Amino acid sequence: MSDNNSPTRRGRPKPLTGAPVVRRGSQWWLITGDGSILATDPTFTGELDRFAAAKAAADRAVDQLRAQQRER
Secondary structure, three states: OOOOOOOOOOOOOOOOOOOOEEEEOOEEEEEEOOEEEEEOOHHHHHHHHHHHHHHHHHHHHHHHHHHHHHHO
16 A cells, blocks of 8 residues: 655645645645645644654554555
């Protein structure tokens, strides 16, 4: 499974699962009903980076477990 919020991913970015944010290039944007707002706080965006990386790692681990179960 690929990281939907990876800056190298092509196409329209998808919101981070469970959060009203999306990564476009190297920037995080907060998504509201009226539009988007650039997130500029380095502490906040750093936490978003860590959360997105942890979620991507968890998704890969789940995919590996499912593949192992299919092999049995």
